[in-house]
Amino acid sequence: MNRLLYFAYPGDLETRTGGYGYDRRAASALGDLGWNIQLISLGEGFPNPNPRQLDDAGRRLSELADDSFVLIDGLAFGVMDEWASREAKRLKIMALVHHPLALETGLDSGQQAAAAAREKTALAQTRGVIVTSHATAAELAAHYAVPAERITVAIPGMDPAPLAAGGGDPPLILSIGTLTRRKGHDVLIASLEKLRDLRWNCRIVGSKTLDPGVAAELERQIAQSGLGDRIELTGQIDDTRSEFAKADIFALASRYEGYGMVFAEALAQGLPIVGCVAGAVPDIVPKSAGFLVPPDDRQAFAAALRRLLEEPETRVSMADAAAIAGAKLPSWRDTAVIISNFLEEAR
Template sequence: MSIAPLYFAFPGRLDTLTGGYHYDRQLIRELRQLGLEVATLSLSGRFPFADDRALQEAGETLSALPDSALVIIDGLALGAFDETALAPVRAKRLRLVALCHHPLALESGLDPAQQRRFQRSEQRALQAARAVLVTSAHTRRTLITQFAVPPERVTVARPGTTRVPFARCQGQPPRLLAVASLTRRKGHDVLINALAPLQHLPWQARFVGGREFDPAWSDELQRQVNRLGLHSRIDFVGVVDETQGEFQRADLFVLPSRYEGYGMVFAEALAAGLPVVAARAGAVPDVVPESAGLLVPPDDVQALTAALHSLLAREELRRQLQAGARLAAGTLPTWSDTAACVARVIEDAALL
């Protein structure tokens, strides 16, 4: 491709171990493979709960870019921009492509004032963009209906997956795997409560994910496990550099997130051929087909207990969903597919 250099802005460190940052890293790598020159810009790690200094620094970073520069800004920062940070875009000096993994206002644990503030700031920022990238059709519909983004500006660029060997799924006892940062939106508290009545069945669970985003919540989850006598059944693993080994050693993936803009870990579970148990929330039904998993209402502990009981007590059902997951794995996009989609959007935005 013969377009001008691309700037890619994100909050904090690009090597942060979350799904959104993994998407950013893989996309940057693949765009470079396509021949694009991509320069990375690290904004304040205080986003999305940015203070005045973080917003001023973001504006200064963008102001330093050359005229007509094409810049992708990760929504974790962009969604919290104020008019000062957006000034170089408002002046039409920069060509902005927004990347929205999921709307900030839909994050769990926000108070009404925070939700309203993010709704206003994200809508303002998205409408200033020449194009908007989202990771699922669900998020596209949300931005169109709830954030007044014109449909023609929004493109779905689903996260890619890497082709991997299928997990053997022969654990004795079965190993349940949850991969997610320990935040309220991911629903670990619901999962812990759902597992408590199933102590008569053989199983072990591994919660893989960092505590740093909400340490107080992480501590409460550990206390919950201790209160319910599950400390010998649930292992808080923390952050791991490479999660593929966790997927390969698991028998079942379970994560009852309260909302997902896409849910890359569900696609990674399918890529490994794992049956999935999840909440029917956000884009999860778009990722996990009925042939590969059981979906329950969000925050429904009893329904989640019933779904887990079915899979733990009925090996034939587990094998049936395992086969469905293996079939679904073949339909998942690759990261080169994702980058090709984004490259088309970038080229169009550069010509506007």
């Protein structure tokens, strides 16, 4: 049986974000299940490519033979509506959507509407859509006209990892996420300004290069707060497992998450969590394992952190609950089996 699948993605597959991590692990696990995975980079510029970059990406895919089975990451596919409309009858197209592009932070209403319209058109050309959370599945069914039977949810897998030791003196607050506006690091820093009276240190781990403007703003915010000796922007660190293992609290004020793999990783390593009711985050983080507050509510975010810092018993009980929830997360093989079965039905 020929199980050839072209897996297309934007940019560099080694980029250290949750979405690219999902792509890497899913492709590898599908290979272990017998799929012949052929990777295709669609080039740079996504999700906002210039015309040349968009044409080049389309040309790479249009070189595929008739009836080729191709899975395309939504970070690129969401803006490839014209290409998809031309090629849908010739190629067997599947999409992998981490979150709709219109929900990216920083877009005005006109930009959101245009992005949603393009992605809706692109998704209409697919045989099926793989999403990483039930929240994204509901969003696509409700607002992108994707029939529920053409969507499958394959939440990210998780590898076994050592539990965080806890007991830091002072407690270490960890945040992991690229320095982009959607990740809400500005909210975390502003919240920490309200906690000067408490003992803590904070490490914010994430690439400074994906949005240098936001990275510079965060550096200025820390300098102006006078907390530069307590808040560190580390840049990208590949070994995030060791970062979780050294931490006492995980805090990320994301304004939206299609899934939020770092929240799952925090659970797996037994860290109490402070986050926001944003996208799929409430689906991941049980109430027993952390505090979730409204997005952009700096007062509430600070209050939640204060509770964990001032109440060691709450911190310990939530850490225990996090570890229990983390132990129930699927493996990457489990995730790949769901994807594989869906691909078999669609091809």
